């Protein structure tokens with residue numbers, strides 16, 4: 001089956017099999033004649049969930065197993081979608097402790113990438129809220145890992161991109177909410193230093209993220225729109241919404257039916273869009289529903305097709321706090337000069353929250369840029385990678401399709417410990433993806 | 442719209458993905474569920490899942506379609522007589538091997554026709570007395586014409602389709618609904634590893650939704666995906682001298 005990631009680059013013809021239960025998973029690992037990788041919803045952008053020799057789909061491993069309304073602890077099979085968790089639990093007054101920017105990811109994928117949300121500076125990465133998980137190892141054994149039980153394997157698996165084994169089940173602690181609404185504040189920032197100052201001042205806001213114009217250089221370099229948010233309390237709602245504060249308004253969904261021709265998102269178009277977007281952004285505070293605040297892109301199904309047939313790549317890096325100002329300025333200057341059209345550029349300040357051995361977040365600024373694939377893109381990415389390495393930063397595996405082994409090693413100092421843990425549990429040589437074959441040859 | 446008192450739904454063969462999907466479609470509309478299968482401890486996770494997702498009552502029950510002598514007692518042992526009974530049980534077998542192994546072929550035929558028809562007979566007689574209830578049988582397009590590549594299974598499904606058709610005629614007079622469901626290809630454990638054409642292949646959830654809709658609208662026969670109705674019409678129209686030469 002021809003598979004790709006969300007960026008539709010690269011694609012590969014993979015032997016796939018559906019995992020249906022623990023027994024099926026055991027059969028799959030014991031019978032494997034080559035390496036395997038688990039795949040959730042394929043929402044990682046590049047080649048993390050691709051293995052031509054064997055890609056194991058978790059979509060049928062999707063049962064809710066237990067919920068404790070006292071603690072909010074929810075136990076599910078790993079193929080359960082965040083979408084399902086939200087559909088079932090928002091109405092009952094619960095919300096995931098950390099959420100990425102799309103509902104269409106699996107629980108296993110969120111753990112394996114140790115995803116972050118707009119609340120990273122307060123809540124840390126997703127796996128901080130994982131109470132325990134069951135991992136199937138290469139020999140078919142199932143090991144329960146948690147911060148107290150098998151802590152080494154737990155820290156290797158959280159953010160471990162499927163390379164330690166197959167996550168079968170996990171327990172995540174949901175957090176209580178009073179309403180399905182967010183109190184949002186929008187701040188326009190005219191420059192990079194302005195938005196960084198605004199982030200630093202906004203540490204109290206539970207959620208914060210900025211849309212940043214990746215095309216403007218010079219005086220407008222780093223101009224941004226900062227979005228701050230907090231879960232609205234019942235008393236924050238107008239009387240009309242207070243009746244049913246957890247009701248989620250119906251969404252109109254659009255869809256991109258086929259890949260669009262490349263010209264649609266050519267640099268001039270994106271520049272125009274960015275300018276209009278920046279000027280139109282309304283400063284001020286207001287109420288927005290959860291979907292509009294957290295998952296704006298989900299409103300357009302298959303939006304990745306707007307980048308055309310060749311697909312696109314995302315470049316997401318994080319720089320240590322002390323090096324962020326200078327590093328970001330250089331990254332943005334190089335990007336603006338290249339003029340390759342980054343349409344969805346996002347900036348966020350991470351907190352210090354510790355994660356797994358290969359978890360992406362570190363304290364500092366993360367910047368994400370999208371590039372429709374063209375001949376010039378790999379060269380630009382090499383330049384950006386070099387800047388990131390110079391400043392002691394790293395790239396996000398869940399977004400990556402092109403990074404070099406050198407960049408990977410330089411960004412992930414716990415790699416030796418991770419590899420040792422893979423050896424210890426017999427995962428080495430049994431689990432691999434096109435990405436791991438590329439970055440850890 | 443959600444009924445105020447939706448009838449309970451019995452799923453025979455609830456370990457199958459199609460059975461689980463049908464259960465979910467009814468649960469989403471608030472129906473309590475009775476899930477039945479052999480070795481029914483395997484249903485524990487599915488029960489938990491449906492109960493957590495939809496907040497309906499879900500019970501599980503031991504059931505073997507081949508143990509025909511136990512069927513009456515099985516029905517008496519349920520918490521109530523379910524208002525809807527869905528039989529999903531069936532065995533595909535391995536045509537090539539089963540051609541040479543009469544015992545295995547008989548097992549396919551008994552599991553796919555004799556067993557389901559027997560248990561549905563017990564259910565029908567109870568519904569007939571009450572003058573209400575719905576019987577849903579999962580047959581297959583494979584029963585619409587015997588093909589060289591799967592006629593053992595196909596003949597059993599043909600038997601089941603004919604049985605349901607006749608039962609529908611009998612039950613129509615007493616107000617009991619009988620619906621025949623004919624899936625084409627469905628991506629499940631049964632078809633794992635087979636090369637299925639994507640445009641003609643349904644996901645189990647599609648079957649679940651179609652069965653629920655068909656039940657709601659009191660349909661007699663549904664195909665999933667609907668295009669299979671036309672495909673099978675053409676296949677049935679082919680003259681035998683031509684059909685026997687085709688390798689389908």
Ligand SMILES: Cc1cc2nc3c(=O)[nH]c(=O)nc-3n(C[C@H](O)[C@H](O)[C@H](O)COP(=O)(O)OP(=O)(O)OC[C@H]3O[C@@H](n4cnc5c(N)ncnc54)[C@H](O)[C@@H]3O)c2cc1C
Pocket residue numbers: 006037038039040041042043044045048049058078079099100101102104105106107108109110112113114115116117160161162163165166167168297398399433
């Ligand atoms: C629109 C959009 C917005 C996003 N926003 C964010 C964001 O804000 N923050 C963020 O952190 N990420 C974000 N992401 C990235 C996404 O959250 C991650 O890539 C996530 O891992 C995707 O989950 P998935 O189920 O699709 O996993 P896949 O893409 O299928 O797999 C990702 C990795 O997880 C592994 N994996 C999956 N399931 C299992 C399992 N059961 N056992 C072991 N390993 C497994 C795979 O092997 C692979 O290495 C975004 C992605 C999109 C498309």
Ligand SMILES: NC(=O)c1ccc[n+]([C@@H]2O[C@H](COP(=O)([O-])OP(=O)(O)OC[C@H]3O[C@@H](n4cnc5c(N)ncnc54)[C@H](OP(=O)(O)O)[C@@H]3O)[C@@H](O)[C@H]2O)c1
Pocket residue numbers: 453454455456457458459460478479504505506507529530531532533552579580581582623624625626627628629630631632
């Ligand atoms: N998949 C397709 O393409 C397709 C197409 C058309 C029709 N169908 C029909 O759809 C139905 C469901 O099939 P599926 O694809 O979901 O495959 P499946 O998982 O193999 O379903 C078969 C079901 O029958 C049950 N069963 C078999 N023998 C039994 C017995 N003696 N007693 C009780 N239960 C028994 C199985 O239970 P166990 O778990 O105990 O084995 C299982 O639940 C079947 O009737 C099949 O013929 C499928």
